[in-house]
Amino acid sequence: MKAVIYTQYGSPDVLKLVDIEKPQPGDNEILVRICATTVTSGDVRLRSSNFPLLVWLPVRLMFGLFRPKKKILGHEFSGIVEAIGQEVTKYQVGDEIVATPTQLKSGSYAEYICVPQDRKKGVLGLKPQALNFREAAALPVGGMTALFLLKKAKLGKGQQVLVYGASGSVGSYAIQIAKAYEATVVAVCSGSNFEMVKSLGADRVIDYRQEDYSLLDDRFDIVFDAVGKTSGSKAKKVLKPGGSFVSVTSLTSPTQEHLSELNELAEQQKIKPYIDQCFPLSEMVAAHEYVDNGRKKGNVVIEVVT
Incomplete structure (x- = not known):
């Protein structure tokens, strides 16, 4: 499968489109074909390692002192369930979902990702039908x-x-x-x-x-x-x-209940993600360059599967 990886910190040019092995779901996991993801401020900070001096060392120790521990960025995504593990009961093949890859081995800059149906960190839920995949990816x-x-x-x-x-x-x-x-x-x-x-x-x-x-x-x-x-x-x-x-400088700890409320507000058409620009996965460098310029409005979306 195609994925965007980075093996060193720096400018957007450190992001490389490569072929890697497609993951297979474990017993409690769903395999998701990712339709869309985003470029968040968190992705940009992790890629560049641009953190305030007071927290720079603790952050680097957490995410990789000399090089990134987690080579695939991406903090949120939407997609379609392609396969399920034998213990999965909450989702079925064909479900349209929205999620975050919090504390997973991989981020969402890839064509596929495996997500546990139950976990302590991160959220997973059905995509609001009022939103398309691009909008839903920018919701969490x-x-x-x-x-x-x-x-x-x-x-x-x-x-x-x-x-x-x-x-x-x-x-x-x-x-x-x-x-x-x-x-x-x-x-x-x-x-x-x-x-x-x-x-x-x-x-x-x-x-x-x-x-x-x-x-x-x-x-x-x-x-x-x-x-x-x-x-x-x-x-x-x-x-x-x-x-x-x-x-936003304070610590936050959103839960599944927060995603559920957002989904409900979206279904009621009371909120709708504002999409500034869309880029294909192959133009991830350009997307990061756009966010780096500091003039992004709302959300920048990456279309993984068109």
């Missing part, structure tokens, strides 16, 4: 991160929510989830992305280059930092008493 990572943090902040009906970095993957989901909970959303992004975030439901949009959100007269129940580029001390200036600041 950004969507679950946004949902986890908004729930941590106790998102509720009628609240005032500010999303900083609203045009990225996590920010685009945060807007839609907050609106699904009937909150009012102020989105902060660059002026060139105004129409995009408005289309996602933002009630008001602020250009961070023209206006400092911390000087607003408004007060918010939640300030959501979707890009890790603002701070709690700054957010405190516009938070209501008892309000919450949450950021």
Whole structure:
């Protein structure tokens, strides 16, 4: 099968399209023919090993000090079940699924992957029928991160929510989830992305280059930092008493329940992944170069099987 691997850290050019052996499912595993995956910020950071100095060594010890331990990147995917192990009861051949390869030997930059039907880390579920494979592949990572943090902040009906970095993957989901909970959303992004975030439901949009959100007269129940580029001390200036600041820089631990809620919201057409660009698997280098330029809107998708 075709897969994209990397055997050293560096620029997108370290990514190579190769032929490797197709995996076979174990007794408790399903074999998935991957239809689509994505290029997330996590993929880019792992490929380049671009981590803050304070955590650089611990991260390298975890993922490979001198070279990557896990040679296939990819944090989320959609696909079709092609075969099942003899102990599998929850899925059958032909099921359309969405999943994350968390703590598996392989990431999702490949044509096939084996996934246990039950595991402690990572999620697996049926694909929402309201989404195509490209959209579904982009649902888990950004969507679950946004949902986890908004729930941590106790998102509720009628609240005032500010999303900083609203045009990225996590920010685009945060807007839609907050609106699904009937909150009012102020989105902060660059002026060139105004129409995009408005289309996602933002009630008001602020250009961070023209206006400092911390000087607003408004007060918010939640300030959501979707890009890790603002701070709690700054957010405190516009938070209501008892309000919450949450950021993608904090640890998250989404569960199967988060994916189930996202799937339900997608089926109700209350959220829809925003797709910026699609690339074929053979153009993975170009896809990483595009994300590296820092101007990605929403999600960048890789079509594995067309």
